[in-house]
Amino acid sequence: MDNVVIAGAGMAGLHAAESLREAGFEGRVTLIGAEEHRPYSRPPLSKEVLTGTSSPKGIALRDDAAFDALRLDLRLGRGAARLLPGERAVELDDGSRVRADGVVVATGARARRPGTGLAGVHVLRTREDAEEVRADLERHDRVAVVGAGFVGAEVAASARALGREVVLVEAAPTPLTRAVDPRVGRVLTDLHRDNGVDLRLGVGVSGFEGEGGRVRRIRLADGSAVEAPVVVCGLGVDLNTEWLEGSGVALADGAGGVLCDARGRTSLPNVYAAGDLANFPHPRYGGRMRLEHWTNAGEQAAVAARNLLAGAGAAEEYTPVPYFWSDQYKRKIQLLGQAAPADRVEFVHGSPEERKFVAFFGREGMLIGVLGLKSTPKTMRYRPLLAEPTSWEDALAAAGVGR
Ligand SMILES: Cc1cc2nc3c(=O)[nH]c(=O)nc-3n(C[C@H](O)[C@H](O)[C@H](O)COP(=O)(O)OP(=O)(O)OC[C@H]3O[C@@H](n4cnc5c(N)ncnc54)[C@H](O)[C@@H]3O)c2cc1C
Known part of the structure; x- marks a missing residue:
């Protein structure tokens, strides 16, 4: 294998x-990125970048020296348009082609x-997006x-930190x-309300109304309206898999994504x-999953790349303890494993x-998840309980809770 395309x-x-480089791969690594930027971290976009404590430029994942040391054939501002397995190539959106003896599909998701x-x-x-939201939050107070x-x-928490009036609408x-x-x-409902958010639950948005080309209010399904000169939508994502259509790579129904096995191999x-787009089996959770989590993206990609190099002998399986964190109102929420749907919840x-x-x-x-609010060391201490199957009783005993 001489040419890998990511x-x-x-x-x-x-x-x-x-x-790839850590594993000693000396061939050509082409990294194709639809955005103009070198890889950056998304989690700060809704936190430090919105509140102004980090600049959009300050969130690069690597400094220039570390990034340059990877010796990449870097194609920024270009999309992968087609995967052509028969020709061992990836076609870019300018029509050019890059030789691909191996491919890592990491095109993620869009809002x-x-x-x-x-x-x-x-x-x-x-x-x-973050720069535009930030600019609008500077100009408007609601x-x-x-x-x-x-x-x-x-976003609601960051806007409150900036002193903005916030209405948060959720259909669930x-x-x-x-x-x-x-x-x-x-508990999270109370957290928003304690912090002055006008939270409207159980009601969907039925429409957006504007004046002079700019939003003025949103209409809710219960007939009410919310006046707002700025609206930020957190409506989930669509996966960037269109470029794989017709390539023979199998895509998943339901939660969607690229079907792969525990080693990251596609069809x-x-x-x-x-x-974010990898749909993989996880034995401890009895089915397939797709994780839109920052830590997962890094760890899963490292395993996939090592297995790609190992070829037919690829043996490394990826069975993570899913991990996600969120920062809201100066509190860190951390979730290990899964927290829904659950039969039992115990504080x-x-x-x-x-x-x-x-x-x-x-x-x-069985224990399926651990969620902590403002309790980082105590929460992370229970990670090993989720790395192996652990009965509910044993988990409670490990926490010193007798039942
Ligand atoms: C605002 C925000 C806050 C978040 N906060 C947290 C958090 O607190 N904790 C947490 O665990 N996770 C958080 N996440 C999730 C985390 O950032 C994602 O799970 C992670 O970014 C996924 O990485 P990825 O590389 O799989 O995909 P992406 O980050 O989506 O990267 C894929 C890249 O591929 C590019 N691309 C798309 N199509 C093509 C194509 N055809 N050719 C070439 N390039 C293409 C995209 O433009 C993008 O740059 C947050 C996400 C967002 C948006």
């Missing part, structure tokens, strides 16, 4: 490149954008946030419904996938009233 210059793409055509309606996925998933909840009955059991979701030889340290706790989540007699 499509996508985000967290997964960077780690794939580093892993789902409502088609309003109105200025002042934003999504948040890229550096440019913002509506649509969707109380992690991105929406963080609690924030973070997709990720967290409602018994803990209710085509020498084509691996990693990051093993602290309590919701203190706004500081560690909660265990159980399903079918």
